[in-house]
Amino acid sequence: MLGFNEPEFLSQMASAVALRPQIEELVDRLVDEGFDNLYLVGAGGTYAQMWPYERLARQRSTFDVRAVIAAELIAAGEASLGERSVAVFTSASGTTDDTVRAIDYCKAKGVHTIGITGYPDSPVAKNVDTVLLTEPKAWPFDPQMLILMTRLLSRRGEFEGYEKLAAELDKLPQILLEVAKQTEPVAEKFADDHKDTGYYFLIGGGNLWAYAYLYSMCILEEMQWLRTTRVHSAEFFHGSLELLEEDTSVIVFQGEDEARGLTERAANFAKRISKDVTVFDTKDYPLDGISPEFRGLLGPLVHDVATGRVSKHLERVRDHSLELRRYYRVMDY
Incomplete structure (x- = not known):
């Protein structure tokens, strides 16, 4: 597979799954001690990755769980944030400025802070009360x-x-490796067919609306400098559909949760207008070892791995490195 380090991928995924005992111990302790609300704090892609888990809590629980943008949390505040709160922060580098500042903001209010990162000497790891290291x-x-x-x-x-x-979930590293392998030829063809595409229309619903947002903003826009529109499949018919034309490149992220029908409805309409609609569907992957009732929960993770292959092939055909930036972490702002 293009630009894919299989041993590293398996090892990284295994390190994430291996945190289960620490996470269970932490959650059990917090529940036993008692707390009133949970904040899931991120910036950019890490904010989007919080949405599916806020949504899961809203669907099943009366407990107060909120996903918030780090910078906005500092600027606007939250009335419920305080000594009876817990806040979770994630950062791949452990250095995201907005996230580091949000940790300090929360700690000043007596919040118990949890950080997930891969760098023990990073500001995120050093500043939180509890760090979970991959x-x-x-x-x-x-x-x-x-x-x-x-x-x-x-x-x-x-x-x-x-x-x-x-x-x-212990089987995730191998399951996701198979997802990557299965997607490779699809990703190669998609990139070859879209070498000169400059605008994408992305649709997702349910716990995959977050991934449509993430892939649109953090990959196609940030990493490939491409123009995009993104819309929740339930909102598609309230304005965004008017942008569709015969040659509009549409990407649909389809999952297996309660919003499947909403996304299918949007995809079917898009196909009536555009001749360039690509549907990435978790149902196309075996996910051997995952019970049917849990497949829908894995939608964001499956799509992240699958479209990782698409991103690498876009990098190839466009000769545009995924690491290249003009402004992000280059200029002061």
Whole structure:
């Protein structure tokens, strides 16, 4: 596979899954001690990665769980944030400025802060009350967040089958490796066909709306300097559909949760207008070892791995490094 280090991928994914005992111990301690609300704090892609787990809590629990943007949290505040709060922060580098400042902001209010990163000497790791360390560059953070949220809901009696799910997640490194391998030829063809495409229209719903947002902003825009529009599949018919034309390149992220029908409706309409609609669907992957009732929960993770192959092939055909930036972490702002 193009630009793919299989041993490193497996090792990084294994390091994320291996945090399960630490996460369980942490969640159990916090539940036993008692707390009133949970804040999931991120910036850019790490903010988007929090949405599926806020959504999962809203669906199943009466507990107050909120995903918030780090910089806005500092600027606007939250009335419920205080000594009875817990806040989770993720950062691949451990140095994201907005996230580091948000940690300091929360700690000043007496919040118990948790950081997930791959760098023990980073500002995130050093500043939080509890740090959960993976191998360097381990991404995404979905395995850790899924374990954390389902453990919390399980302890509250709001999620059935936690032990079964957690045991199945041990197989994630190999499962996701197969996702990458299966996607490789699809990704190669997609990139070859879209070498000169400058504008993409992305659709996602349910727990994949976050990934449509993430891939649009953090990959196509930030890493490839391409123009995009992104829309939730349930909102597609309230304005954004008017942008479709015959040659509009549409990417649809389809999953297996409650929003599947909404996304299917949007995709079917898009196909009536555009001749360039690509649907990435988690149902196309076996995910051997994952029970049917849990497949929908893995949508963001499956798509992250699958589109990682697309990104590498776009980098190839466009001769545009995924590491190249003009402004982000280059200029002061």
